[in-house]
Amino acid sequence: MGLLDRLAGLLGLKKKEVHVLCLGLDNSGKTTIINKLKPSNAQTQDIVPTIGFNIEKFKTSSLSFTVFDMSGQGRYRNLWEHYYKEGMAIIFVVDSSDKLRMVVAKEELETLLNHPDIKHRRIPILFFANKMDVRDALSAVKVSQMMLLETIKDKPWHICASDGLKGEGLQEGVDWLQDQIQAMKI
């Protein structure tokens, strides 16, 4: 990094690039959340099931995020692990209204945490307990209980309730993620 770049960085003119993986089961709302985080003029109206993955970019006050929005469909989930190396943080989206598949989300999280590319790295994981607007959705606390999040000891994690359609709770999560990434770098 040149002197000019560093200066620009210090002055907040040029933002640091961060690669983030967005994971979660199909229909949990990953693309909707990422779409909502993008600047309002770049947002799309209709969200369709992701095939393979999409790369999206958005900026916060101090970081420039590049998000790998992975498809959550069963047949694409084996693609996830190829991007673990590049990810500096993980956003894991859970559909709080789908009680039946909470075990599947838990299983996928377990597989993720036990992967050699993730296991020994202290990377922050942000959980979105999404679809809080649905009538009998589980609370964020209940979701973290069912997902056994308290057993994650060696990585910083945070769960926040969200509504991807309205964008509620997303900023809180992204702020936490930004703090973690900055703390990690220093």
Add this chain to the structure above:
Amino acid sequence: MTSSLGAVRGVQHRDEREPVSVERSNETNSKWLDAHYDPLANLYTFSSCTALLDLHRDGEAKLVVGDLGTGLCNMKLKVYKGTSLMTENALLDLPTGVVTFLMDQNEPRTPAVAVASGPYIYVYKNLRPYFKFTLPALDVNLLEQDVWNQAKQDMIDPMTLKEMLEGIRDKADVPLSVRSLRFLMLEQEEMESFVNLHKHHPIKRQTVITCMGTLKKNMADEDAVSCLVIGTESAEVLILDPEAFTILTKMNLPSVPAFLDVTGQYDVEFRITMACRNGSLYILRRDSKRPKYCIELSSQPVGLVRVQKNIVVGCSEETLHAYTQKGKKLWTVYLPSSITTMGLLDQKSRGFQAVMVGLASQEVHLYRDKNLLNIIRTPDVVTSVCFGRYGREDNTLIMTTKGGGLIIKILKRTAVFEEKDTSPGPPLAQGVKLSVPKKTKLYVDQTLRERENAVAMHRIFQADLYRLRLMAARAYVKALEGSVAPISSVQQEPLQMNAVVQGIGPKFKLTLNIQNTSINHPSIHLLISFLYDERLYSMENSFFKIPLLVPGLNYPIETFVDCLSDKGISDLIKVFVLREGKSAPLLTAHINMPVSEGLAAA
């Protein structure tokens, strides 16, 4: 059975028992995720009354269950979404089958639900009653009708009516109607009112549905229009048109069907496999009014599943049999407990199919061919199993239990069922065919010659055999006469001897075991003499006396032989047992001396 049927009798061969080690489903090493368990779901049903379908075309499959309730009341059609009950509709009678099918080509292509119950099929669309199909009434016994007509005009009293009906029941070909049968069961005081209540209605004879399935009309696609196939208590198979609900085909069976399986397309070619209450499987095909094949089972069928082209049938004697669609028996598996239900596990993403068997021992076994792949332990006896897409998950297993519980398990994305042969039995190599070389011309000529001259060859062989026997007998007699055998046959001195050589040379130890084989006659005055080549061997004592031989005892007599040659040659040493005063030996033994391996004593 009709003569046109080709009966195939199952051959019993007990070859496999409960395998020793099969992966049991436990918490840590399971292929299944426990998604939901509600022991108080109050769901009483069988596999034939459960179906999975995407009811609202929203990508989320629902579970439709025909709930039997208590068997008398509370019969309901329930729809589950996720872990909770979405809707329920009351049913009038016990459901005997629930299937989902597409009735027409109209958009949106919402699937219809057909519920068989009594003599009716209720068709629901969007969970609203849409159509009710009634089975056609059966012919009524004319005599019975006459009798009831007379009762109607008060020409006969209830007692006479009863007598006449009983007469008809015993003789007639056409069975009595339900009303008459009920009447015959009544006590005398109830008859009068029963007759007065019912006599004005004409009698009807109605059959009921025992099982139901679907058959694609003319395309094999997943979303093609399907016909309903129903089996009735009057031992008939009906195929219904999906739009008009008219009977397209009617076929007769020798017995009442209990389970059915359908494959193919109505307009092209199809096969209907019926498991009947007489303990037989019947296979019907297009364009035949009667069964094409019959498989006689050794006991009552309790479940029927088709895996690709094979039929797997569970029997009440705790066995699972597999047959080809032409009725050839493939294998039998002996189960540890009786079967409660059966279902097909079809993992479409991997193209994997297996049979799930619910057992009374609170287990669900998974069989691929005759190999047990997986055991799922359940908290209660499972009465229905259903595998398929539920919610948004493709590989979901839904089970209901005897106590009314609902169990939902999801197959892990990474789970692979190992297809190894877990049952003990003959090794695989036994089944491998040996590559036998082709018959050569020489071989063929030889066999031809042998075939032509069989008699002559046999005669020559017999003559040679007799000659051989004669020669053997002569040699034996000669040996006995010359006392050159190690057994003495002389009446006064029956003796037996064997010799053992020990050592590697040049000094050998020679042990002679001499035994008097007479019953009570001791041998005395016996001598032993050795005969050998003096250039090769030397002996301290080549001639000595033997002590008195008590009958039955073994006398080991030891002596030493020195080998004089170091050229690695060996010779024979002859041992003679002699009687004092006689030159002919009593018995002779020939000892083959081993080659001396040690150097000659320097």
